[in-house]
Amino acid sequence: MSAAPRGSTAAAGSPVMLRVDGLAARYGAIEALREVSLEVRVGEIVSLIGANGAGKSTTLMAISGIVRATAGSVEFEGRRIDGERADRIVADGLAQVPEGRRVFPRLTVRENLEMGGYLRNDDLAPDLARVHELFPVLSDRASQLAGTLSGGEQQMLAIGRALMSRPRLLMMDEPSMGIAPLLVARIFEAVKELNRNGLTVLLVEQNARAALKLSHRAYVLETGRTTFTGSGAELLGDDRIRRAYLGEG
Numbered sequence: 001m002s003a004a005p006r007g008s009t010a011a012a013g014s015p016v017m018l019r020v021d022g023l024a025a026r027y028g029a030i031e032a033l034r035e036v037s038l039e040v041r042v043g044e045i046v047s048l049i050g051a052n053g054a055g056k057s058t059t060l061m062a063i064s065g066i067v068r069a070t071a072g073s074v075e076f077e078g079r080r081i082d083g084e085r086a087d088r089i090v091a092d093g094l095a096q097v098p099e100g101r102r103v104f105p106r107l108t109v110r111e112n113l114e115m116g117g118y119l120r121n122d123d124l125a126p127d128l129a130r131v132h133e134l135f136p137v138l139s140d141r142a143s144q145l146a147g148t149l150s151g152g153e154q155q156m157l158a159i160g161r162a163l164m165s166r167p168r169l170l171m172m173d174e175p176s177m178g179i180a181p182l183l184v185a186r187i188f189e190a191v192k193e194l195n196r197n198g199l200t201v202l203l204v205e206q207n208a209r210a211a212l213k214l215s216h217r218a219y220v221l222e223t224g225r226t227t228f229t230g231s232g233a234e235l236l237g238d239d240r241i242r243r244a245y246l247g248e249g
């Protein structure tokens with residue numbers, strides 16, 4: 001039995017939540033993004049795959065306002081957000097789990113989670129309870145310093161922290177990086193569960209096969225350009241994709 005929404009796009013008729021059009025960004029002389037265009041519909045898991053240095057992280061950072069785009073537009077729920085401040089974008093309902101997790105090592109697990117909710121002024125308790133339900137280890141380790149958690153536990157904490165802002169769209173940058181297979185499976189299960197409960201997800205993954213299995217749709221990014229898109233199943237079955245990104249043939 002698989003709850004993974006393969007092939008036919010379950011959310012095909014849903015409204016577009018995120019629309020990125022012709023996005024470009026640079027680091028000094030380095031043109032990291034040339035023309036990135038993609039859409040994420042309400043209720044979808046969409047993944048972005050590509051080689052090292054293709055611009056995956058930069059794409060997420062340009063969407064979340066950490067890196068400034070030099071051209072193109074980003075629309076979230078029908079409103080332009082390019083040019084908005086990063087904290088404003090989080091408050092708007094779009095959160096990011098950064099590459100490498102970036103938890104606050106000298107704060108406790110609980111404090112890290114509370115930091116994720118710092119833009120909110122309502123009661124955090126129900127959200128903490130939901131995060132603890134999703135990742136019980138974060139409840140067991142609530143008063144432990146985050147820096148002493150294992151890599152997989154830190155990834156769960158980084159996801160939990162992002163969820164504390166109550167996002168409608170969650171962007172995740174390589175959640176499986178450097179993590180033991182068993183914990184990777186647990187994390188991907190959690191992503192599926194969050195999506196079933198209504199969270200829309202934009203996922204960047206080095207582990208293309210796992211990402212495509214999980215995703216309704218995916219985009220391929222090559223040297224700063226989105227070049228190919230299709231359903232997860234279509235990309236899994238495409239010869240060129242299999243050779244370039246799934247380590248076959």
Ligand SMILES: Nc1ncnc2c1ncn2[C@@H]1O[C@H](COP(=O)(O)OP(=O)(O)OP(=O)(O)O)[C@@H](O)[C@H]1O
Pocket residue numbers: 027030031032050051052053054055056057058059099206
């Ligand atoms: N802070 C930076 N300063 C200069 N160049 C950068 C910086 N960050 C990224 N780049 C360059 O921008 C390009 C895109 O990098 P990016 O990190 O977005 O790629 P990526 O697809 O996420 O790669 P990876 O799979 O290794 O995480 C690369 O050529 C990279 O060297």
Ligand SMILES: [Mg+2]
Pocket residue numbers: 056057058099173
């Ligand atoms: Mg990256």
